[in-house]
Amino acid sequence: MAGTVSPLGGRPPSPLPTTPGAEIQSDPTPPVSPREEPATPDERTAPPPDGLPSANTPVPAEAAVPLGEVDADRPGPSPNGAGTERDGDVPPTDGMASVGLVAKLRAVLRVRDFRRLWLSMSLSSFGDWLGLLAITATATSLVDGFAASNFALGAVLLFRLLPTIVLGPLAGAFADRFDRRKTMVVTDVLRFGFFASIPLVDNLVWLFVAQFLIEALSMFWIPAKDAAVPNMLRKDQLEPANQLSLVTTYGLTPVLAAIVFAALNSTGSSLQKALPAVDQVDLALYVNALTFLVAAIVIWRLPSISGRRAAGTSGEPESFLGSLRHGFSFAGHTPLVRGLVVGITGAFMAAGVIIATGQAYANALGGGEAAYGLLFGAVFIGLGLGIALGPSVAHDLARERIFGIAIVGAGIMVVLMAWTFTLWVALLLVVLMGFFAGIAYLAGFTLLGTEVQDEVRGRTFAIVQSLVRAALILSLAVVPFGVGLIGRHSVDLGVLTVPVTGERIMLLAAGLLAVGVGVLAYRQMDDGRPVPLLADVVTALRRDTTARRRLAGGGVFIAFEGGEGAGKSTQVKRLQEWLTNEGLVARTTFEPGATPSGAGIRTILLDRAHTAISPRSEALLYAADRAQHVHDVLRPALDSGEVVITDRFVDSSLAYQGAGRTIPLDDVRMLSRWATGGLEPDLTILLDLPPETGLARARGRSVADRMESESLEFHQRVRQTFRALAESDPDRYLVLDATRGADELAAAIRVRVTDLLSGLPLQTLPQQPGRPAEPSAPVQRHPHAQTGATPQLHP
Numbered sequence: 001m002a003g004t005v006s007p008l009g010g011r012p013p014s015p016l017p018t019t020p021g022a023e024i025q026s027d028p029t030p031p032v033s034p035r036e037e038p039a040t041p042d043e044r045t046a047p048p049p050d051g052l053p054s055a056n057t058p059v060p061a062e063a064a065v066p067l068g069e070v071d072a073d074r075p076g077p078s079p080n081g082a083g084t085e086r087d088g089d090v091p092p093t094d095g096m097a098s099v100g101l102v103a104k105l106r107a108v109l110r111v112r113d114f115r116r117l118w119l120s121m122s123l124s125s126f127g128d129w130l131g132l133l134a135i136t137a138t139a140t141s142l143v144d145g146f147a148a149s150n151f152a153l154g155a156v157l158l159f160r161l162l163p164t165i166v167l168g169p170l171a172g173a174f175a176d177r178f179d180r181r182k183t184m185v186v187t188d189v190l191r192f193g194f195f196a197s198i199p200l201v202d203n204l205v206w207l208f209v210a211q212f213l214i215e216a217l218s219m220f221w222i223p224a225k226d227a228a229v230p231n232m233l234r235k236d237q238l239e240p241a242n243q244l245s246l247v248t249t250y251g252l253t254p255v256l257a258a259i260v261f262a263a264l265n266s267t268g269s270s271l272q273k274a275l276p277a278v279d280q281v282d283l284a285l286y287v288n289a290l291t292f293l294v295a296a297i298v299i300w301r302l303p304s305i306s307g308r309r310a311a312g313t314s315g316e317p318e319s320f321l322g323s324l325r326h327g328f329s330f331a332g333h334t335p336l337v338r339g340l341v342v343g344i345t346g347a348f349m350a351a352g353v354i355i356a357t358g359q360a361y362a363n364a365l366g367g368g369e370a371a372y373g374l375l376f377g378a379v380f381i382g383l384g385l386g387i388a389l390g391p392s393v394a395h396d397l398a399r400e401r402i403f404g405i406a407i408v409g410a411g412i413m414v415v416l417m418a419w420t421f422t423l424w425v426a427l428l429l430v431v432l433m434g435f436f437a438g439i440a441y442l443a444g445f446t447l448l449g450t451e452v453q454d455e456v457r458g459r460t461f462a463i464v465q466s467l468v469r470a471a472l473i474l475s476l477a478v479v480p481f482g483v484g485l486i487g488r489h490s491v492d493l494g495v496l497t498v499p500v501t502g503e504r505i506m507l508l509a510a511g512l513l514a515v516g517v518g519v520l521a522y523r524q525m526d527d528g529r530p531v532p533l534l535a536d537v538v539t540a541l542r543r544d545t546t547a548r549r550r551l552a553g554g555g556v557f558i559a560f561e562g563g564e565g566a567g568k569s570t571q572v573k574r575l576q577e578w579l580t581n582e583g584l585v586a587r588t589t590f591e592p593g594a595t596p597s598g599a600g601i602r603t604i605l606l607d608r609a610h611t612a613i614s615p616r617s618e619a620l621l622y623a624a625d626r627a628q629h630v631h632d633v634l635r636p637a638l639d640s641g642e643v644v645i646t647d648r649f650v651d652s653s654l655a656y657q658g659a660g661r662t663i664p665l666d667d668v669r670m671l672s673r674w675a676t677g678g679l680e681p682d683l684t685i686l687l688d689l690p691p692e693t694g695l696a697r698a699r700g701r702s703v704a705d706r707m708e709s710e711s712l713e714f715h716q717r718v719r720q721t722f723r724a725l726a727e728s729d730p731d732r733y734l735v736l737d738a739t740r741g742a743d744e745l746a747a748a749i750r751v752r753v754t755d756l757l758s759g760l761p762l763q764t765l766p767q768q769p770g771r772p773a774e775p776s777a778p779v780q781r782h783p784h785a786q787t788g789a790t791p792q793l794h795p
């Protein structure tokens with residue numbers, strides 16, 4: 001039962017605000033040691049608006065997830081010892097995508113200050129639930145009769161809710177203005193005092209007054225905490241932190257509190273004998289009081305909560321009223337925040353309707369109290385699943401999108417519920433509703449934490465909390481009247497009679513309301529996203545990050561691979577000429593040596609005088625060349641929507657350094673992934689040829705370089721590895737028998753590339769066929785080019 005009241009009272013959810021796209025985005029800020037001055041959000045790189053990896057801002061190397069926090073490199077399935085990088089295109093955080101929830105939670109808990117805050121929060125949350133159980137018990141025990149005890153219960157809840165509406169915004173301004181740590185400590189100490197006073201005074205009026213004061217104090221504590229947490233963690237850690245805190249507050253501590261309360265009740269009589277003045281309810285209240293005292297002590301010892309204020313950078317010259325006004329105007333004028341506020345408020349209003357109609361609905365399903373209990377449990381199961389699994393299901397879908405979609409999803413479930421007459425179907429729908437609601441809740445608070453700057457975060461959280469409570473009160477107050485007013489009718493449709501009852505109409509209205517606010521929120525928050533919603537959702541669910549980049553207008557990346565003399569250079573050139581003739585901006589490039597510093601590396605690598613290069617050193621040199629290549633050429637060209645064709649890429653390292661030099665393939669893969677930031681080709685064309693033939697061709701071209709001079713066996717291993725790589729991911733490879741004639745090969749390549757490019761938004765040339773792009777020209781948008789749909793290609 002505790003759960004119902006929690007959003008109304010208890011320790012409010014106050015999930016830790018977090019990150020959109022936590023799995024994929026990495027904040028270039030290294031993990032902040034809480035002992036150091038934490039980075040402020042504005043110092044961090046803002047996540048890309050579409051939630052896709054920020055492609056145009058090359059991610060610095062140090063943005064890589066600290067190794068200790070990631071299961072380093074977990075290679076995908078690799079038949080024949082080979083394998084391909086999945087999830088490519090995901091910058092350094094690529095590793096993150098493969099990190100399980102548990103590992104992420106562990107990493108979050110490794111941040112000392114956050115761990116301490118979380119522990120003290122958990123303790124207070126436990127105490128709060130226990131206190132709530134005790135207070136409702138006290139309130140009902142202090143009056144006689146059924147009606148009076150119901151009234152007392154309602155009054156307790158009302159007293160918990162009311163102050164928050166009024167005080168919320170004030171408290172938010174307070175949290176943004178004053179030292180957050182001191183605010184939290186003072187409010188905790190005061191709450192300790194008030195909770196302890198309830199059993200001491202033992203009077204119903206005082207209980208209400210104390211409740212009011214406690215809740216008012218909580219209103220100051222929560223925004224301070226919510227606003228402080230994002231400063232303690234890296235951006236990408238905020239989502240798991242939020243998951244942890246929500247599950248603790250709504251999953252673990254209420255259950256624990258209920259068990260302890262029940263245990264206290266059952267041992268009550270013996271306790272009464274030992275301490276006649278203290279009954280079990282009193283004891284629960286004392287325990288609760290103590291948790292606040294402990295929390296105060298813990299928080300006092302966490303200077304990082306003060307954040308920048310402690311460093312003396314505070315002191316907004318604004319007046320208190322001015323800052324209050326600023327908070328409202330910020331929430332009202334920032335589309336993202338406006339969308340969040342509308343969505344969260346609407347969703348809670350709908351939640352209020354569901355709470356208010358729950359009992360009647362359960363009765364209508366014919367299950368009575370038991371059905372009510374089941375439905376109630378189903379909500380929590382759904383919420384838990386949504387919060388725990390949501391981020392991994394949604395993957396790199398922008399949290400701005402998920403938020404609106406999930407609210408609409410929850411609304412649809414409620415609409416369906418309204419016209420469900422079977423308990424088990426209703427239960428299923430309720431689980432699904434909870435699931436969507438959990439996802440929306442997590443995404444919403446995540447966005448508030450990451451997208452709202454530190455200066456106004458407290459106020460923003462406070463406004464949301466106030467509106468949530470107002471929405472709940474409103475629907476809790478209005479719905480019972482509505483249900484009564486509509487009453488119970490049934491509509492005769494000839495074949496069947498449909499019961500039209502107050503609670504069903506109200507549920508329908510709540511569902512429609514949720515769908516409406518979901519759409520509204522989506523519209524507000526989804527400003528100018530280039531990828532159509534459906535394609536976005538489908539590619540996110542399929543984990544197709546490469547398709548996602550292409551959909552976002554991120555160019556197309558084609559690599560040619562194969563042994564010496566396979567005909568790569570020949571085909572690269574021909575493909576580019578054809579694409580240019582077809583009106584597309586196509587760029588050719590190569591490895592090693594396509595950048596100025598790469599050219600130096602190439603000389604070292606291929607000069608036969610350098611015979612003493614060790615395999616590892618060789619691998620590092622190729623990786624260094626590649627990193628520069630990605631940074632200077634590939635990324636920028638792809639970002640401007642070009643078709644980029646490279647002569648050799650990562651597979652060459654896997655084949656030559658991995659198989660050829662017998663460096664473990666996983667090591668080479670990890671190194672390459674690090675160097676490329678996860679960029680991988682959309683298509684790799686493998687020109688497969690027996691090494692004897694290729695080497696003979698190459699020798700006809702020029703003198704053998706250092707690699708070409710390797711043994712035949714070496715080149716055979718190279719060939720086998722290329723083929724194994726292609727076999728392990730057939731969709732992304734075109735393997736061609738390179739003994740075929742050049743024209744034949746070019747034709748086959750054109751067919752496949754036509755298929756690859758169809759319908760993509762690429763840079764097109766004005767009517768100027770036959771003008772090849774300079775391969776090593778600095779990447780910039782072609783002066784007359786424009787991005788549009790791919791022209792009709794003629795393979």
Ligand SMILES: Nc1ncnc2c1ncn2[C@@H]1O[C@H](COP(=O)(O)OP(=O)(O)O)[C@@H](O)[C@H]1O
Pocket residue numbers: 562563564565566567568569570571697698700701738739740741742743745
């Ligand atoms: N399909 C083909 N059949 C026969 N010879 C070819 C073919 N394609 C290219 N060549 C010749 O083989 C040599 C190596 O070709 P090149 O494109 O430079 O290969 P790579 O870049 O793979 O080393 C060149 O002399 C080229 O003219």
Ligand SMILES: Cc1cn([C@H]2C[C@H](O)[C@@H](COP(=O)(O)OP(=O)(O)O)O2)c(=O)[nH]c1=O
Pocket residue numbers: 563564565566568569590591592606622647648649650652653654656657707708
């Ligand atoms: C890109 C790359 C190339 N190489 C080797 C393959 C080639 O022998 C050489 C590149 O020389 P290059 O002359 O560009 O090769 P090709 O003529 O076959 O196109 O470097 C590696 O060993 N590892 C790598 O990662």
